[in-house]
Amino acid sequence: MAILLVALALRLHAISFGLPALNDPDELMFELGAVRMLRGATLNPGWFGHPATTTMYVLALIDVGVFGVNWLTGSVSGPAGFVQAIWANPGLVILPGRVMIALCGVLTVALTARLGERLFDRRTGLVAAAFLAIDPVHILWSQVIRSDIMASIFLMLCLLATLEVAREGKRRDTLLASLWLGLAVATKWPFAAAGLGMAGAVMMRIVNDGRARDRELRRFLLFGSAALATLVIVSPFLLIDYPTVLRNLAGEVRPYHLGATGGSPLWNLGWYLANPLRKGLGLAGLALTLVGSVLASRHREARAILGPPAAGFLIMLLAQRTVWDRWALPLLPILTIVGAWGAVWLIDKLMLNRARGWKNAVALVLAISAGGPLLMTDIAQGRERLNDTRQQASRWAEAHIPPGKSVLLEHFAFDLVRRPNIFLFPVGVAGCLDAMSLIKGRIGYSTIDKLRQARSNIDIGTVAHDKLGTCRADYVITTQLDRYDAERQRFPEEYAQYRALLADARQVAVFAPHTGEVGGPVTRIFMLDRQVGTPDKVAALCQDSRSQVCGLAGNRGSEASRQTVGVYHAELARRGP
DSSP states (O other): HHHHHHHHHHHHHTTTTTTTTTTTTTTHHHHHHHHHHHHHSOOOSOOOSSSSSHHHHHHHHHHHHHHHHHHTTTSSSSHHHHHHHHHHOOOHHHHHHHHHEEEEHHHHHHHHHHHHHHHTTTHHHHHHHHHHOHHHHHHHHTTTTSHHHHHHHHHHHHHHHHHHHHHHHHHHHHHHHHHHHHHHHHEEEEGGGHHHHHHHHHHHHHOOOOGGHHHHHHHHHHHHHHHHHHHHOTTTTTHHTTHHHHHHHHHHHOOOOTTBBBBHHHHHHHHIIIIIIIHHHHHHHHHHHHHHHHTTTHEEEEEEETTHHHHHHHHHHOOSBBBOOGTTTTHHHHHHHHHHHHHHHHHHHHHHTTTTTHHHHHHHHHHHHHHHHHHHHHHHHHHHSSSSSSHHHHHHHHHSTTOOEEEESSOOOOOOOSHHHHHHHHGGGGGGHHHHHHTTTTHHHHHHHHHHHHOOOOGGSSSSGGGGGGOOSSEESSHHHHHHHHHTTTHHHHHHHHHHHHEEEEEEEEEEEEEBBBOOOOEEEEEEESSOOOOOHHHHTTTTTTTOOOGGTTTOHOOOOOOOHHHHHHHHHOOOO
């Protein structure tokens, strides 16, 4: 219980980071899937990239609960008002969604303890849970709405049921394992590797009793069929809306990605060892995991149940063209169990024939050396999240950008939407659009997905070249410029777009991350010399009958400016300097 309370406290600390702004843009994608189902009275989330169906279903239920509370308290008048409130302040539903993911992270810690205890002994289970409870990478992704942590729950449940199949061979456990596997795949595709544990269990039973081969092969066929049936029952729109599924999957498979392009399998292995695994487990934890891996290779059940899924996940990581630290999340519970067994074995081996007090002392030293650096990273990570460069930029904008000026943003700065400014946002082939119109129109993710046309990012660099003129604004707040600058040889056209847009700009502020203190990307604020987007200039353009904005120029208010500024910029680009 103490371990779980620590795990919960670490995952709830700083969980409101950034809000109402969204520093992780994919959170809005998951939430929009839930909102789409509620608005359209449908079970089709409209996006299947992960596929994340279970995640969006749970988010939809949470949204219903949040609506009920706000409706009963009089904060919103009805469903339409609630959806409008979400677009004005996504934190209304994002924070409860994050708390749900944090609870999923804590449940994963509990299940890790259970599997470690069932495979080895109680000490191993507790040590494994303690490792995962303070794992900085696991904590990081337990505070963001994504599907990985929820899928980890189903992974651990599947492995627990698989272990029972290996020992008892009951049909009930086989069906339970298939249920958990189907839910895992409906949450995130790569978690299909959890089914390899059943393959290991079946092989172990065949080796134990060669006469049972046919029976065990039928068991594996039942397991696979029931898992597939579960997947279709849980997420039927994978079949019903298969064109969207294929389009989303094509968008997920990219040969390179800004800041996340991988290399050869050996290069990828080095990257994962040096980044998420070292950060998540620490050097001492990695050493204990190595010891535990050698021991696990000699343990029949561990070799059969943990070995194949771990190998499957690792092969997928090494074979990908891109690298992400969150992709290592399914490995973390398995590695903490193996590392915990290595720690317990090491203590027993070193302290053989020693008094219990000596064993406890050695265990304390080992815990401090392995867990101390992880806890320090947890604290620093929380400080970084609460002091992000993007929120620093927003505070600067509030203090220095005059009302009525147009501002081009690259991140979801919902903390600025109430400012009396014109905000533009880059959206692929559509160019830079009026952000307030997008919000008031409650544009769904499917629309954005079509406009981005498989572009890996939504930013200035990926705006259609002939639409770059729509991105002219009085001020530009960039969060991706430095990343493109660092990879300009791989993304020359995207980087050139920044150079073209900012050719006559003057940098007025810059906010950089600082390890342990400030998080986020390097965020720069530029002021363009040519003043554009004011109501007076929109009206002046209407003296030309060719202008597309004359129909709205009768209203000289800020709302008219927001609605027409994108077309106004396009007009400027058409006319030239």
